Amino acid sequence: MGRVIAIEKITSLNLDGWYRRHSDNRSASNSDTGPTGSVSQLWSTTADITHFSVVDNTIYASEGDQIVARDVSGGSIEWSKTLPDTVSRHLTVGNGLVYTGTFGSDGVFACDAGDGSIVWGDATYALEQRTAPVLQYGSVYYCGGDSVRAYNPNDGTILWTESTSFTSTLSLAGNRLYLGTSGSVICRDADGGAQQWTYSIPDTPDGGLAVDGTTVFGVSQQTLFAVDRETGSEEWRVSLPIDNYYGVALSDDALFYSRGGFNALEIISRAKSDGSENWRYTVSGNEINSPPVYADGYVYGVETDGGVFAIDAATGNEDWSITNTARGNTQPVVAGGVVLVNTANDLIALG
Numbered sequence: 001m002g003r004v005i006a007i008e009k010i011t012s013l014n015l016d017g018w019y020r021r022h023s024d025n026r027s028a029s030n031s032d033t034g035p036t037g038s039v040s041q042l043w044s045t046t047a048d049i050t051h052f053s054v055v056d057n058t059i060y061a062s063e064g065d066q067i068v069a070r071d072v073s074g075g076s077i078e079w080s081k082t083l084p085d086t087v088s089r090h091l092t093v094g095n096g097l098v099y100t101g102t103f104g105s106d107g108v109f110a111c112d113a114g115d116g117s118i119v120w121g122d123a124t125y126a127l128e129q130r131t132a133p134v135l136q137y138g139s140v141y142y143c144g145g146d147s148v149r150a151y152n153p154n155d156g157t158i159l160w161t162e163s164t165s166f167t168s169t170l171s172l173a174g175n176r177l178y179l180g181t182s183g184s185v186i187c188r189d190a191d192g193g194a195q196q197w198t199y200s201i202p203d204t205p206d207g208g209l210a211v212d213g214t215t216v217f218g219v220s221q222q223t224l225f226a227v228d229r230e231t232g233s234e235e236w237r238v239s240l241p242i243d244n245y246y247g248v249a250l251s252d253d254a255l256f257y258s259r260g261g262f263n264a265l266e267i268i269s270r271a272k273s274d275g276s277e278n279w280r281y282t283v284s285g286n287e288i289n290s291p292p293v294y295a296d297g298y299v300y301g302v303e304t305d306g307g308v309f310a311i312d313a314a315t316g317n318e319d320w321s322i323t324n325t326a327r328g329n330t331q332p333v334v335a336g337g338v339v340l341v342n343t344a345n346d347l348i349a350l351g
Contacts, residue, residue, distance in 0.1 A: 033296045034310070034334040035351045039322055042338065042349040045075030049342040054333050055093040059340070060113070061347070062087035067098055067111055072338075075347055081116030083109060090132035092140070095153050099133040099140050101126065108133070108142050110156060120156030125149055134172040139190065141177060143170045148179065148193065162193035168204050173211040176229065180205035180218060187216075187232055197232030201225060208291060210248040210255065215272070219245045219257045224275060238275045249294040251313055254278055256299050260288040267292055267301055267311060279316030283309065295334045302332055308341050308350065322350065 047068070052061035058078065059070040065086050069078040085102035092099045097119060101108035107123035131143040140153040145166060150159040169180035176196065177188045182204045187196040205218040216229045222242045226235040243264070247257025250272065259266040265288055269278040285303035292301040298319060299311040310319040333340040339350040 033337060034298065034300065034339050035337050036319065039320055039339075039350050042351045043074050044346045044348040045070070046345060047075070047342070047347045048345065049347055050087070051090050051330060052333070052340070052342060052347070053091050053093045054335060054340065055113070058113070059347070060091050060093050060098050061342075062091055062100065065102075067091065067100065067116060069113070069116065070347070072340075072349075075349070079116045081111055081118070092133040092135055094135045095140075097153065099135065099142075099153075101133075101142060110140070110153070119154075122149075122151070122156055122158070131167060131170045134170055134177075136172050136190070141170065141172065141190070143167045143179070148177065148188065150190070150193065160193045162188065162195075164188075166204075168206070169208045171209040171211055171216075173229065178209050178211060178216055178229070180209050185209065185216065185218060185227065185232075187229070199225075199227045199232045199234065206244070206246050208248070210250050212250055212272070217248045217250065217255055217272070219247045221245060224248075224257065224270070226272070226275065236275045238270070244289070246289065246291040249292050249299065251294050251297075254313065256292045256294055256313070258283075258288045258290070258292050258301060265303065267299060267316075269299070269313070269316060281311050281316050281318065283307075290331045293331050293334055300332050300334055300339065302330070302341055306343060308332055308339065 047063055049061045049063050052059050057072045059072055061068045066080045066082050067087060068080045071078055083102055084106035088101045096113050097110045098113050099110050107121050108125050109121045110119045112119055126144055134141050139150045139159060141150050147161055147163050149161045164179060165181045167179045167181050171178040175190045177190050179186045185199045189196060201220055201223050203220045205220050210217045216227050218225055222240050224238040224240055243262050244260035245257055249256045253272055254269050255272050256269050265283040267281040283303050285305040285307050287304040292299050297313050299313050302308050307323045309321040312319055330342060337351055341348050
């Protein structure tokens with residue numbers, strides 16, 4: 001049915017630095033490792049989680065109208081903080097704070113990562129629910145439905161606000177912000193928000209933009225593309241059959257994305273250099289609605305029947321797989337020899 005994940009024999013529950021759904025310049029890549037060989041459930045806890053991040057052995061999760069911190073060794077609650085409305089699906093953790101917002105018009109927030117107390121908030125700004133805040137260069141950036149705003153990450157002082165079209169994803173690398181909007185990718189200067197370039201595509205990128213040293217990669221419902229991150233000039237483009245695609249995750253020389261969809265369930269690998277196909281891995285199940293994750297030579301993913309899986313990134317061969325009884329909702333988090341996945345009702349650790 002589904003599958004799970006691969007990498008190294010578990011020695012401890014030591015997970016550090018997976019700051020958000022996409023780590024490392026929004027490349028959906030991770031320098032840590034997960035388990036290999038025989039995988040079993042280490043623990044599970046009942047939790048209605050829409051998104052979670054793991055930093056310094058603590059799981060930070062959005063659960064209804066609460067931010068909840070849980071111990072990574074067993075999922076026990078360390079603290080919880082209730083916000084005025086349902087917490088946005090994405091959290092970003094760094095600088096000793098948890099940055100998020102709410103689905104309603106109650107604004108964006110920064111909470112103390114140690115006890116959940118609100119350090120600052122801006123009730124005038126509503127976070128677009130599909131984007132995660134990004135943190136770098138002494139600023140934290142939030143994206144609303146029609147603008148992007150930079151704050152001082154420590155006290156919430158507004159540094160600048162720039163209008164933009166509807167934005168589905170926000171990425172940050174090398175003092176540049178990259179926004180996936182309806183019909184384009186837009187690059188803005190991170191210091192003041194000035195627009196640097198625009199790259200046109202037929203629709204909207206899904207699952208985030210991935211950025212490496214020189215290139216921005218993305219996928220939409222009919223296009224996979226690579227553009228120069230400084231100039232916005234196209235490096236290559238691949239037309240895809242119309243479907244639901246999610247990605248992109250990067251290794252040194254390859255990219256990986258999922259096809260979710262109407263006609264096929266697949267994880268696909270292509271060369272970063274020219275977009276040529278390396279391999280396709282067929283997923284058993286009903287649907288995929290999240291991008292894959294790359295870590296230390298393996299590609300990880302979840303399908304909605306509850307399967308989690310690991311693929312050898314070089315060959316496309318399955319390393320191992322496992323099927324849970326509940327629906328898999330989001331990307332797995334992989335670190336310290338452990339895989340964490342959330343289902344419709346539970347948070348599960350595998351190792």
